[in-house]
Amino acid sequence: MNENELFQAALGLLPPWQVDRCTFDKATGRLDIHLDFPRGSFFACPVCGVPCKAHDTSERTWRHLNFFQHQAFLHARTPRVECSQCGVHVVAVPWARSGSGFTLLFEALVMMMAKAMPVIAVGRIVNEHDTLIWRIVTHYVDAARAKADHSTVTQVGVDETASRRGQKYVSLFVDLDERKVLFATPGKDAATVAAFAADLQAHGGNPEAVTEVSADMSKAFSKGIAASLPNAKVTFDKFHVVRLVNDAVDEVRRLEQKTNPELAKSRYVWLKNPENLTEGQWEKFDALDIVNSHLKTARAYQIRLTFQDLFNQPADKAKAYLDKWYFWATHSRLPPIIKVAKTIRKHQDGILRWFISGINNGILEGINSLVQAAKAKARGYRSDRNLATIIYLIVGKLDLSPLPT
């Protein structure tokens, strides 16, 4: 086997394609593999498949996988055929998709790396500008999403994630059965739900078939769900609800801190459940002597723990339990607690719906933490569209199958 035959085998080339010659430039560390086909070869017409002779050719170059540490390139004159039925067409080459300056194997490597590291780092490793890497990633994610089938979706979770430090948001819609992101879109208003419903339809789904939705208590989502997912019953995500009560506890603490400065460093103690406290936090707890204390914060904390316990009640006792809790909370003389209790009262149907639907955004929280990790790694993702692309790649469970593996 000579070196041409060796490369031919390594590239998996099939006739009429063959390696014509290879050149290695020591100074630049660059390998150039020139491919060709014998005079008189036939190529299938890309439209009807009938074998045709090459009509003319044009010279093309593709970046390929590195040869050890050296950059490697394929060169070939790509033929056009003149089919008697279909006219003149460029023949597809088996090692690259049309329009790309990279081989399929190179793109497969890029996609594999993009799942594990920031696009900018992929660019650095393969020595290409990150906009080119984004182009590859976007192409395959878009192509895979175009084929995605959402026809069985009935239970959806919606949540938002901050897209840049602070202000901007991307809303995520998740299939709670399949545990995958169906749709990611900038914004967190009612229009994002309408956009989701349209996207669901575009993927063979039916907005009227969505019967259960888990969401936070934001008015925007509620409004959007009522308008765009008409048969959906909303379950207010219990993590969000508990977090609201937690925020109220923290507000009580901040107010009380003015007269009880020893509370200043205890913020995180009150946010936790007793079973999750660290040794050090227990010491803070002990120092505050909360069991015997008359601290308002301690009272608020007890009210929060009791609220949380709602979700441990049997379904038929839940409503009565919540009523009792509401009475206690509204008589606590702690304004932030009274306020949050009223909010909960107003949303109690959606909160109690959990006892029927059993759904929550726990899956979303899990996905969200993957998204956070992706964001932390994806420094410089340049746009919300790129962020959505990475979210689909990592938590969309897409079928990228045309890529070689």
Ligand SMILES: [Zn+2]
């Ligand atoms: Zn043809």
